[in-house]
Amino acid sequence: MTAPTAPEGEYEVEPEPAAGWTPTWALGRAVLLTGLLLIAAVLLGRVDLVVLATPIALGTAYSLRRRPTAAPQLWLGGDDAHLVEGGELAGTVSVGNPDTVGYDLAVVRTRVSPWLHVTRASFGGIGLELGRAGGADRPFVTTVATGEAVDLELAGTARRWGRHPIGPAGTRVAAADGLLVSRVVVADPVRVRVYPKTEPFQAVDAMPRAAGLVGAHHSRRPGEGGELAGVRVFGPGDRLRRIDWRVSLRARQLHVAATLSDRDAEVVVLLDVLAEAGRSGGVGGAASVLDTTVRAAAAIGEHYLHRGDRVAVLEYGPAARRLRPATGRRQYLTLLEWLLDVRAESTPHEPYDQVFGPQLLSADALVVVLTPLLDERSAQMLARLARGGRFVVAVDTLPADLTPPGRDGWAEVAFRLWRLDRATMIGQLREHGVPVVRWAGAGSLDQVLRDVARLATAPRVGGR
Numbered sequence: 001m002t003a004p005t006a007p008e009g010e011y012e013v014e015p016e017p018a019a020g021w022t023p024t025w026a027l028g029r030a031v032l033l034t035g036l037l038l039i040a041a042v043l044l045g046r047v048d049l050v051v052l053a054t055p056i057a058l059g060t061a062y063s064l065r066r067r068p069t070a071a072p073q074l075w076l077g078g079d080d081a082h083l084v085e086g087g088e089l090a091g092t093v094s095v096g097n098p099d100t101v102g103y104d105l106a107v108v109r110t111r112v113s114p115w116l117h118v119t120r121a122s123f124g125g126i127g128l129e130l131g132r133a134g135g136a137d138r139p140f141v142t143t144v145a146t147g148e149a150v151d152l153e154l155a156g157t158a159r160r161w162g163r164h165p166i167g168p169a170g171t172r173v174a175a176a177d178g179l180l181v182s183r184v185v186v187a188d189p190v191r192v193r194v195y196p197k198t199e200p201f202q203a204v205d206a207m208p209r210a211a212g213l214v215g216a217h218h219s220r221r222p223g224e225g226g227e228l229a230g231v232r233v234f235g236p237g238d239r240l241r242r243i244d245w246r247v248s249l250r251a252r253q254l255h256v257a258a259t260l261s262d263r264d265a266e267v268v269v270l271l272d273v274l275a276e277a278g279r280s281g282g283v284g285g286a287a288s289v290l291d292t293t294v295r296a297a298a299a300i301g302e303h304y305l306h307r308g309d310r311v312a313v314l315e316y317g318p319a320a321r322r323l324r325p326a327t328g329r330r331q332y333l334t335l336l337e338w339l340l341d342v343r344a345e346s347t348p349h350e351p352y353d354q355v356f357g358p359q360l361l362s363a364d365a366l367v368v369v370l371t372p373l374l375d376e377r378s379a380q381m382l383a384r385l386a387r388g389g390r391f392v393v394a395v396d397t398l399p400a401d402l403t404p405p406g407r408d409g410w411a412e413v414a415f416r417l418w419r420l421d422r423a424t425m426i427g428q429l430r431e432h433g434v435p436v437v438r439w440a441g442a443g444s445l446d447q448v449l450r451d452v453a454r455l456a457t458a459p460r461v462g463g464r
Helices: 025-044 047-063 245-251 289-306 328-339 376-387 409-431 446-457
Strands: 021-023 073-078 088-096 103-112 116-123 126-129 140-144 149-158 162-175 180-182 185-187 190-195 217-233 255-263 266-272 310-316 322-326 366-371 391-396 436-438
Touching (some): 073 185, 103 116, 190 328, 322 328
Antiparallel strands (some): 116 149, 162 190
16 A cells, blocks of 8 residues: 555655654664673773674664654544444544655554544554543554554444544654654644434424425415315316215215325524533433434434425524525435534623624424523523414423532522423413423424414414
């Protein structure tokens, strides 16, 4: 395997001049011992000391006959495939030798994110099991021949969503029979994208109010579609294939079957990132607020995009990031990429006007708010959306097994009081017409969407 160039998309450290090489303690000891033996031979007049010094001097000179002229190369590479939580990870740290002198020893060490659980490593054809504890932050040693590269292959499991680094990595090599050593060559880290695991989610009920022209939902408006709305008298513009002949013969007047138009809906997934709670244990472990929020957003987005709806994503926080509504698989991949940068960040300011500016939310959109309800501003935001006539569903993302931060009696009492205050807040939101449901995967929103759809069809008094 030649190593004059690095693979595309990886980081390469360019060769350095020979000044990057320094003598080792072995070379210093050889020169010192040879000098002492020769000086002692001259002072004492002993020829046998010259005989002892000769092989040491010849061996040192022979080892230094070909000195390296370039520093080693180091590359880092990560798996660019669609890696999901719990999937198999593959990373590579490559050491290249662009010189005409082989490396007697190459020591490589790299850091890996704790969310990338490395359990197996292979370097120079030698495999190593790292055990259940995992971890690649240890030295790996091999030899590198002239003009070749050796790969340190890391394999394991991606435990949590996000952009996780492999590296930085460093290497130091020895040449000339261990008499010369290179300076430490460091390569910048590469980040592996781990997408959130999509939890199973199905919402079988219709959307509260469909707005587009095409899609899988039946709107409340008449038009071309597949759901029967009734039978009416034939009028101008009606198609002949819609004529109901049985009713027409009985009434002696042409009647047509009226249908409801099939329309797509706009779903806005709002992520409350003002606070974080709980400790993340990665895939298969405990889930924090942010874990539940990101995974639920991915599941909801996948479900509605698969049905042909338009999905937008907003952040309720200081960054106020926004993903514009769109449909299709491309929007789903963009959504997953967008979710990788979700971070919890508190702010003393009210982000409502920054997030819900003019013309950001469609009047007919279903707003699914993923919130732990740890901040009063989150509850106020939900109430303002409901008072504005929006179709709002609040999904509680607070871990059910959340424990008090301390172990003393006062902490337990304060935690219970906080729980009661939070339950009161949820009750007030429901009084304002905001349904609150805990995220539980499949069927989490079915009952709530049925209630919202029923409210949408009910007559309203006054404008919105």
